[in-house]
Amino acid sequence: MKTRTVKCSFRNSRGYTLDARLDLPSHYDTLIAPGSDTGNDEDNNISAFVIFCHCFTCSKETITTFRLSRLLAEKGYGILRFDFTGLGKSEGDFASTTFSTTQDDLRCAIRFLSEDYQAPAFLMGHSLGGTTALSIANDYDFIRGVVTVASPSEPNHVLHHFGHALTLLEQGIPASFNVAGTYFDIEPEFIEDVRTFEMQTVLSSLDKPVLIFNIENDALVDEDNALEIQRWVKGEASLIDITASDHLLSGRDKTEIVARDIIRWIEEVV
Numbered sequence: 001m002k003t004r005t006v007k008c009s010f011r012n013s014r015g016y017t018l019d020a021r022l023d024l025p026s027h028y029d030t031l032i033a034p035g036s037d038t039g040n041d042e043d044n045n046i047s048a049f050v051i052f053c054h055c056f057t058c059s060k061e062t063i064t065t066f067r068l069s070r071l072l073a074e075k076g077y078g079i080l081r082f083d084f085t086g087l088g089k090s091e092g093d094f095a096s097t098t099f100s101t102t103q104d105d106l107r108c109a110i111r112f113l114s115e116d117y118q119a120p121a122f123l124m125g126h127s128l129g130g131t132t133a134l135s136i137a138n139d140y141d142f143i144r145g146v147v148t149v150a151s152p153s154e155p156n157h158v159l160h161h162f163g164h165a166l167t168l169l170e171q172g173i174p175a176s177f178n179v180a181g182t183y184f185d186i187e188p189e190f191i192e193d194v195r196t197f198e199m200q201t202v203l204s205s206l207d208k209p210v211l212i213f214n215i216e217n218d219a220l221v222d223e224d225n226a227l228e229i230q231r232w233v234k235g236e237a238s239l240i241d242i243t244a245s246d247h248l249l250s251g252r253d254k255t256e257i258v259a260r261d262i263i264r265w266i267e268e269v270v
Helices: 063-074 099-116 128-139 155-161 165-170 189-196 199-203 223-232 252-269
Strands: 003-011 017-025 049-053 078-082 122-126 145-149 175-179 182-186 210-215 237-242
Touching (some): 003 063, 003 099, 017 099, 049 063, 049 099, 049 128, 063 078, 063 252, 078 099, 099 128, 099 189, 122 128, 122 252, 128 145, 128 155, 145 252, 155 175, 155 189, 165 189, 199 223, 210 223, 223 237, 237 252
Parallel strands (some): 049 122, 122 145, 145 210, 210 237
Antiparallel strands (some): 003 017, 175 182
16 A cells, blocks of 8 residues: 655644644545545545654654654554654744643644544654653543653653753753754753653553553663553553664664554554
């Protein structure tokens, strides 16, 4: 099954326009509303709509997000991927973002998909994107489950990127940090926000299925994070180890394995 991609955008609650892409099976007609009397519902069927959250300082075009979204669309799913505020082609200043604003961006993505297409049944995320997805999943009855790929158990895990900038931020001084050769400005409010978020408390009430992918020997997010998520989640949590890969699932063969496991899991949940 081939796919097609719809260019779209939506506003977050702070007035910024966030750039997005909706990856769909090629047969799906976006002009036909689900359940309408127009057209053939069977031909226009989507197995489920999913929102995919990219990693910290990444974008919707990062290889992990892009490949997994397209692979799931090939199998009949509708995947919304978008750029968080100040990243990719989205408006806003990344320096002023926090974990709370990231949560807000995801909530606005959920509202957009629900109003313009269909409510998402699943949330997915890579790295901090998975942590973000976990943090709000319990707020929506229509969310059936969450998938995380190489995700930290706590949002403050990303502070390891900050290096010497952390010292300045802790003194209330704006600073910049380096990720893969690119410098990002950040405000002190970011570290205050991630350090006060109680992820264990949130997950202890998350009574929904969660699929956790741990990448063995991941240089950025170690196995303890996956094990903590599995232990903290109130609902059924399944953990799958991916060997001989890296944080970004750079090898296409590994991405295809993860996509197959996700589809198998979704089919069991549904």
